[in-house]
Amino acid sequence: MTIGDxxxxxxxLVEETSWGVTPALPMRTLRAKQQSLDFNLRHVASEEFRDDRQVADVARIDAGAAGTIGMELxxxxxxxxxxxxxxxxxxxAARLSGAAVASTATYGLSxxxxxxxxxxxxxxxxxxAAGNNGxxxxxxxxxxxxxVAGTPLAVEGSGADKAIRAVGFEGASGDLAATPSGLASTALDFTTLGLRPGQWLAIGGAGAGQSFATAACNGWARIAAVSANALALDHRPEGWAADPGTGRTVRAFFGEVxxxxxxxxxxxxxxxxxDIAQVLLFRGQMVRLMRLTLATGRILEASFELIGRDALRGDAGFGTGDPLPAGTAPVMNAVGDVLLVREGGGGAGIVRQVTVELNNNLREVKAVGALGNVAIGVGDAAVGGTLEAxxxxxxxxxxxLAGTETSLAFVAxxxxxxxxVTLPRVKxxxxxxxxGSRNADCVLRFELMGLRDPATGCSIQIDRLAEFAV
Known part of the structure; x- marks a missing residue:
């Protein structure tokens, strides 16, 4: 007899259109290292009197589908x-699917x-054609x-999975310059690129002449303001200085926010x-708490506490069609994959650990005649975390001591x-x-309280860059 391993x-998982209703779509395989999803039935013993000292009955009074999923980032x-x-x-900033290659220099769209x-x-x-994905x-x-300019494309028909995405921008030769406060252009209009304050840039390309000659002007920076021929940047690399960009086609990469x-x-x-052909389905799952952890000597971790509607059991998958495969990107570690940690726009010192938490303060909503939850109540988005240095x-x-506001950001x-990941306004x-003892390191430990940032209208932001070169 086979037992489950x-x-x-x-x-x-598959995203629901209606809460608690599994759509007729393929499910996507989820990369995870730990899970504790379960359907917890709650019972209460009868309290009626009996002269033989025994319990007359047990009633099922409640149920809840909840648990945690832990992932390596x-x-x-x-x-x-x-x-x-x-x-x-x-x-x-721009992404369109259903694209074709109409000619050696053009992508076609509906x-x-x-x-x-x-x-x-x-x-x-x-x-x-590989070149069309360039x-x-x-x-x-x-x-x-x-x-588009550059290497010729190969004519190719459209398809639902064929897409084009904006991943950055490039100035003409000598058009982009580094100023004391950010980037300036003569011809390129920054307001046409879909950029917005709070978004991060990775400045500098991989090819010759695609970066500033001043090394300190290449790296990670955050957009503070956008105008036609100027990008005000904060959180600039240390040593940032003016550079005219003479003879260079400087590139900068951005992501989705x-x-x-x-x-x-x-x-x-x-x-x-x-191995035993058993499938458990947990419906209506919403994230109650997200926690991101960066710690020395460890793989970066993301964990998600969930609560939902109910659970079902079956002998086959509940998705429609074959499941979609998981991605194959490498896991990120805290040694070589944390490129920077910035506090208040500058370095955060020698950091030992950072955690970022988002608590959505979700609650179960119950009703007479229903087993499980009939809805999930939504509370405040409470952002916090810890910093050790x-x-x-x-x-x-x-x-x-002074109660001075600051910010926290890290790049993985x-x-x-x-x-x-950015907490733009923190106390x-x-x-x-x-x-506390001899022969030990002195360590600063702080708890972080994330607040709404007027400039971005948020308490936490995540940029995902599908490509960068610096």
């Missing part, structure tokens, strides 16, 4: 749960091509035609026990793809300096 367990894997936790979608603008760096996706600079765009919002997103999640000077502790990247609480 955890080494044969798979998790799959890899690009793309947590995105559906990121959106569910944030109550907000990743918003691209509509929407005006989202692209001259200067955009465009990446093709899903085309049969990186190209847009020179012109209409609703149905996007014209998700911020905490109000859109309720739920999933049906199935746990497949492949070695004690080197008193600057950060002074902010804690592997395989040329990255996430940037430090629960601060202490640990020096």
């Amino acid at each position: 955890t080494s044969r367990v798979a998790l799959r 890899s690009f793309g894997a947590p995105d559906p749960l990121f959106e569910a936790a944030l109550f907000g979608r990743f918003q691209p 509509a929407g091509g005006g989202a692209f603008a001259a200067g955009h760096l465009l990446r093709g996706e899903g085309f049969a 990186l190209h600079r847009v020179t012109a765009a209409t609703a149905t035609i996007v014209t 998700a911020r905490n919002g109000v859109e309720e997103i739920s999933h049906s999640i199935e746990r497949v026990h492949a 070695y004690f080197q000077d008193g600057a950060l502790y002074d902010k804690y 990247a592997a395989g040329g793809q990255a996430y940037v 430090l609480s629960g601060g202490r300096i640990e020096a």
